[in-house]
Amino acid sequence: MANIEFGSKDECKWELPDDLYYHKDDHIWARRDGDKVYFGVDYFGQYAAGEVQYIKIMPAGRKFKKNKTFGSLESGKYIGPMRAPVGGEILEVNQAVIDSPKLINASPYENWVICINPDNFDEDVADLPHGEEKIKEWMQAELDDYNKKDLLKCD
Secondary structure, three states: OEEEEOOOOHHHEEEEOOOOEEOOOOOEEEEEEOOEEEEEEOHHHHHHHOOEEEEEEOOOOOEEOOOOEEEEEEEOOOEEEEEOOOOEEEEEEOHHHHHOOOHHHHOOOOOOOEEEEEOOHHHHHOOOOOOHHHHHHHHHHHHHHHHHOOOOOOO
């Protein structure tokens, strides 16, 4: 587990499992489970977006490449695309999360958004943060950027 802290406030402490792979720009995690890969929104991503209000996802059967949009997310602070850390074909959409998007805020790692059949998993994840050290490096740069833009309210 990569424990990230920025200041002393409890709300500025995030946990990112180090066995997942992370899309650097969109804070989408990928978890391999046998031949399938699950995507969700990471802890910091849901924190930065605020309360998730709406998610729109491509239907099962649709194919996309790495870094391409597979859906969109809307919250009180953010409206934008969800880009894929890994390319492939959507096998399943988590209808419970579509019906109740706030589940992402409640448990971002338990509430996956889609399940895919990956095309080139090993190749696609080669440049993604994975493992405690790489995740911490990426998140420190991300937090520094957010702080410079005055987007963090951490002391």
